[in-house]
Amino acid sequence: MSDTKKVMTIEEKLDLTKFTSDHNYAHITIDPAICKAKCTTHDCVYCCPTDCYKFIEGEDAEGPVSYDYIACLECGVCRIVCPHGSVDWNNPKGGFGVEFKQS
Amino acid sequence: MSEEYDFEAIIVGAGPAGCAAALVLARAGVEVAVLERGQYPGAKNVSGAAIYGPVLHNLVPNYWEDKESFERHLTTKKITMMSEARTMTIDIDLRDFNQTPYNGITVLRPKFDRWLSEKAEEAGAMILPDTMVEDFVWKDKQIVGIKSGEEELRAKLVIIAEGANRILTEKAKLAKHPHAHHYAVAMKETYELPKKQIEERFHITGTEGIGNEILGHSRGVPGGGFFYTNENTLSFGLILNAKSLADKKLKATDVLEDFKNHSYIRKLLKDAKMIEYSAHMIPEGGFKNLSKLYGNGVIVVGDAAGMALNAGLYIEGINFALESGRVAGEAAKKILESNNYTKKSTKIYKNELKKSFAYQDLKTFKRAAKFLENERIFAHYPELINGLFYRLLKNDGKPREKITRAAIKHILSRAKLLGAIKDVIGGLNSL
Ligand SMILES: Cc1cc2nc3c(=O)[nH]c(=O)nc-3n(C[C@H](O)[C@H](O)[C@H](O)COP(=O)(O)OP(=O)(O)OC[C@H]3O[C@@H](n4cnc5c(N)ncnc54)[C@H](O)[C@@H]3O)c2cc1C
Ligand code: SF4
Ligand code: SF4
Numbered sequence: 089m090s091d092t093k094k095v096m097t098i099e100e101k102l103d104l105t106k107f108t109s110d111h112n113y114a115h116i117t118i119d120p121a122i123c124k125a126k127c128t129t130h131d132c133v134y135c136c137p138t139d140c141y142k143f144i145e146g147e148d149a150e151g152p153v154s155y156d157y158i159a160c161l162e163c164g165v166c167r168i169v170c171p172h173g174s175v176d177w178n179n180p181k182g183g184f185g186v187e188f189k190q191s
Numbered sequence: 192m193s194e195e196y197d198f199e200a201i202i203v204g205a206g207p208a209g210c211a212a213a214l215v216l217a218r219a220g221v222e223v224a225v226l227e228r229g230q231y232p233g234a235k236n237v238s239g240a241a242i243y244g245p246v247l248h249n250l251v252p253n254y255w256e257d258k259e260s261f262e263r264h265l266t267t268k269k270i271t272m273m274s275e276a277r278t279m280t281i282d283i284d285l286r287d288f289n290q291t292p293y294n295g296i297t298v299l300r301p302k303f304d305r306w307l308s309e310k311a312e313e314a315g316a317m318i319l320p321d322t323m324v325e326d327f328v329w330k331d332k333q334i335v336g337i338k339s340g341e342e343e344l345r346a347k348l349v350i351i352a353e354g355a356n357r358i359l360t361e362k363a364k365l366a367k368h369p370h371a372h373h374y375a376v377a378m379k380e381t382y383e384l385p386k387k388q389i390e391e392r393f394h395i396t397g398t399e400g401i402g403n404e405i406l407g408h409s410r411g412v413p414g415g416g417f418f419y420t421n422e423n424t425l426s427f428g429l430i431l432n433a434k435s436l437a438d439k440k441l442k443a444t445d446v447l448e449d450f451k452n453h454s455y456i457r458k459l460l461k462d463a464k465m466i467e468y469s470a471h472m473i474p475e476g477g478f479k480n481l482s483k484l485y486g487n488g489v490i491v492v493g494d495a496a497g498m499a500l501n502a503g504l505y506i507e508g509i510n511f512a513l514e515s516g517r518v519a520g521e522a523a524k525k526i527l528e529s530n531n532y533t534k535k536s537t538k539i540y541k542n543e544l545k546k547s548f549a550y551q552d553l554k555t556f557k558r559a560a561k562f563l564e565n566e567r568i569f570a571h572y573p574e575l576i577n578g579l580f581y582r583l584l585k586n587d588g589k590p591r592e593k594i595t596r597a598a599i600k601h602i603l604s605r606a607k608l609l610g611a612i613k614d615v616i617g618g619l620n621s622l
Pocket of ligand 1: 232378
């Protein structure tokens with residue numbers, strides 16, 4: 089069906105969204121030690137709409153998931169779904185982060 | 192309060208709730224500032240969106256005369272049940288909704304919020320974008336201002352309008368950390384399509400528009416899709432209960448792609464070009480999970496208080512935000528006049544809100560939240576209904592059954608009848 093591609097990757101989609109990234113401040117951080125010690129469900133990976141949370145493979149990994157704040161849409165859901173309080177969620181500093189134009 | 196203050200009222204968040212409160216207060220001559228963390232009002236905000244015209248008209252009389260205020264007015268509502276290979280759509284053509292103030296209109300939030308904030312600004316409110324409120328200034332057990340970076344601003348009254356991610360409401364001790372099953376993650380894609388093509392495809396002219404709610408095909412996760420026409424764009428998205436996604440170990444992004452690839456959705460979006468991807472969460476805990484609405488020196492409006500309804504067939508929140516903001520503005524005038532900002536006085540807001548449709552609707556639909564947690568509705572019924580019609584319509588050369596008999600047989604073969612009856616009763620009670 090012409091230009092509506094079958095499956096769009098999240099990277100392709102995010103290219104369309106404007107971000108003013110704050111490279112000096114991660115507004116969200118996780119505590120890999122908590123994830124490693126307590127988590128069996130990894131809710132963050134399933135709920136994040138931009139795949140900021142990813143499983144990490146390997147025995148020597150710091151924790152079961154990695155997190156990158158750069159493509160965060162600030163939806164807020166990871167703060168709520170994490171059952172172990174591993175997510176430290178703050179708003180980006182004023183003027184930083186995502187900037188929607190047509191949402 | 193005899194001390195110095197920077198503003199009589201400070202509002203945190205320039206969404207519909209914050210802007211409505213600011214507009215009412217500024218019109219009354221109150222010194223009010225709205226602090227917004229986004230690059231401009233609306234830059235962080237996502238909705239479908241369809242809103243009720245009369246609610247907006249009540250706040251900004253004759254809003255439709257200003258073309259900036261809305262995209263299209265709704266004359267067609269479609270409800271679609273979608274399963275793997277079949278779809279059924281109820282198509283309600285409401286030409287009588289062609290009259291102003293229009294029953295429903297579609298909006299895009301970056302444009303709508305900016306427009307509404309300009310109305311508040313024209314009335315005398317100060318709108319401060321790029322400003323993120325981190326915490327409150329407390330005196331004894333009363334909130335007397337806000338902190339943003341190095342700065343502190345003092346106010347007699349603070350109105351929290353921060354939206355669904357209610358970090359400050361929790362800091363103000365008016366709500367606890369929420370449960371995941373009371374929130375949905377909502378993903379939205381905006382598409383560009385020339386105006387002429389939109390009008391031809393959906394049989395609309397002028398500023399007429401359509402809205403389509405779509406149930407089913409979300410892999411059994413409670414939620415649903417939405418589709419709205421704008422002037423020259425299309426809004427499409429999927430709302431999914433957060434807890435259910437995690438429990439089923441389904442990735443939100445995968446469920447969305449799968450949903451979008453259904454032939455029904457592909458037809459809606461044919462030839463259209465995606466221009467933006469966005470996401471936000473929606474409170475869906477309903478009346479029982481509202482935050483406390485007032486405290487010493489503070490009141491809460493809109494999504495921050497949990498004032499949204501997501502009942503599958505409709506998503507409402509902007510109207511509650513506009514209305515609770517308006518009521519908060521009216522109440523704040525009285526609170527300021529009383530010169531008392533303790534709970535005793537800020538309670539005025541809750542008392543006033545109780546009289547308004549916002550509070551009453553949330554109360555009326557209080558069972559909807561529970562009803563929506565029932566996964567049968569989303570996993571089985573679209574399939575069941577489509578299957579029934581398939582059975583009724585299919586002609587394989589054999590004599591056909593009477594409709595009622597076919598229906599009963601079909602339901603008995605697919606669902607546990609008792610469960611189905613309970614769901615129907617539950618559904619009627621919740622709506
Ligand atoms: C995909 C989707 C579709 C929807 N569709 C519809 C629909 O069709 N109809 C409908 O009525 N509703 C719909 N809703 C619900 C609707 O979006 C919300 O109910 C509505 O936005 C609530 O308005 P609000 O003003 O309370 O909060 P918001 O619109 O969230 O506004 C809050 C504002 O506060 C700002 N803010 C937050 N924290 C701070 C801080 N610390 N400092 C400074 N600023 C801050 C934010 O940047 C934001 O501008 C939908 C929601 C979603 C996600
Ligand atoms: S962030 Fe929370 S949900 Fe995600 S892996 Fe860590 S503990 Fe689990
Ligand atoms: S706020 Fe939303 S988009 Fe950002 S990391 Fe959390 S879940 Fe992902």
